Amino acid sequence: MRNFTSVNDIESIKRAIENAKYVKENPFADQHLGKNKTIMLIFFNSSLRTRLSTQKAALNLGMNAIVLDINQGAWKLETERGVIMDGDKSEHILEAIPVIGSYCDIIGVRSFAKFEKKSDDYEEVIINQFIKYSGRPVISLESATVHPLQSYADLITIEEYKKCEKPKVVLTWAPHPKSLPQAVANSFSEWMNRTDYEFVITHPKGYELDEKFVQGARVEYDQEKAFEGADFIYAKNWSVYQDPNYGKILCNDPDWTVDSRKMSLTNNAYFMHCLPVRRNMIVTDEVIESQQSIVIPEAANRVVSAQAVIKEILLGL
Numbered sequence: 648m649r650n651f652t653s654v655n656d657i658e659s660i661k662r663a664i665e666n667a668k669y670v671k672e673n674p675f676a677d678q679h680l681g682k683n684k685t686i687m688l689i690f691f692n693s694s695l696r697t698r699l700s701t702q703k704a705a706l707n708l709g710m711n712a713i714v715l716d717i718n719q720g721a722w723k724l725e726t727e728r729g730v731i732m733d734g735d736k737s738e739h740i741l742e743a744i745p746v747i748g749s750y751c752d753i754i755g756v757r758s759f760a761k762f763e764k765k766s767d768d769y770e771e772v773i774i775n776q777f778i779k780y781s782g783r784p785v786i787s788l789e790s791a792t793v794h795p796l797q798s799y800a801d802l803i804t805i806e807e808y809k810k811c812e813k814p815k816v817v818l819t820w821a822p823h824p825k826s827l828p829q830a831v832a833n834s835f836s837e838w839m840n841r842t843d844y845e846f847v848i849t850h851p852k853g854y855e856l857d858e859k860f861v862q863g864a865r866v867e868y869d870q871e872k873a874f875e876g877a878d879f880i881y882a883k884n885w886s887v888y889q890d891p892n893y894g895k896i897l898c899n900d901p902d903w904t905v906d907s908r909k910m911s912l913t914n915n916a917y918f919m920h921c922l923p924v925r926r927n928m929i930v931t932d933e934v935i936e937s938q939q940s941i942v943i944p945e946a947a948n949r950v951v952s953a954q955a956v957i958k959e960i961l962l963g964l
């Protein structure tokens with residue numbers, strides 16, 4: 648593996664699950680791979696889990712990990728080419744990226760959708776610039792359109808908790824006060840579509856995701872109908888993908904909050920969310936604190952997914 652920016656970078660789902668299992672059972676077995684190697688983790692946006700779990704994964708592999716918050720302590724970066732830089736941005740990303748690359752062996756980048764220009768977001772301009780100009784393997788720590796380390800951890804978690812070979816997994820939209828990217832939902836869909844699970848997406852009309860990620864999965868506009876017989880409920884908010892409302896909130900209907908009554912329609916489903924989660928917007932206290940909530944083991948598996956990915960990249964260096 649050279650880069651890890653989507654599900655398309657893994658060899659197969661089966662192999663990814665096997666690799667994760669090995670890493671989880673033998674977290675310190677590959678320390679020789681990372682000796683004298685450095686990973687640089689670049690954050691354009693805030694993070695708790697991704698920042699900590701990726702550092703922990705790198706340390707487990709014997710690597711050095713350096714974290715840079717672009718918006719706290721680094722120069723403000725210009726990302727557009729051809730701009731006369733007479734504003735508050737002191738450095739161009741086209742110099743910053745190769746400089747960062749010269750200090751490390753692998754780069755991780757978090758850069759969310761900006762909602763300024765849909766084409767820039769969906770063409771993944773920022774992370775692709777890192778791939779093009781850094782000279783280093785690049786790992787997505789959540790890009791404009793996908794969050795593959797999260798989806799990989801979600802897959803590992805479902806494999807650990809599933810009670811049948813082909814569980815019913817439901818991705819449900821839920822309300823949130825801010826406009827959020829579609830990345831987690833896109834990515835989760837893309838990964839679930841690679842499995843043989845029964846995968847259903849439910850959301851209010853107007854929140855349709857890019858078909859590139861939905862890939863013909865069943866879309867059910869009636870949330871309660873979607874929940875019937877589900878083995879896993881994966882809640883997430885996202886803003887509108889479709890034009891002319893890209894990046895906007897159409898409705899924040901509290902009827903879409905995941906609560907105990909809706910969970911009772913399922914096959915005693917496990918509740919999942921990537922976190923951070925807005926309690927009593929996305930999910931009620933009762934559901935997230937219930938025995939069926941697996942959000943903490945799901946977050947813990949972020950170390951496993953990151954370690955499995957970094958290991959594969961180290962093997963190819």
Ligand code: CP
Pocket residue numbers: 693694695696697698789797921922923
């Ligand atoms: N789930 C996730 O990526 O969490 P952070 O935004 O805290 O990294």
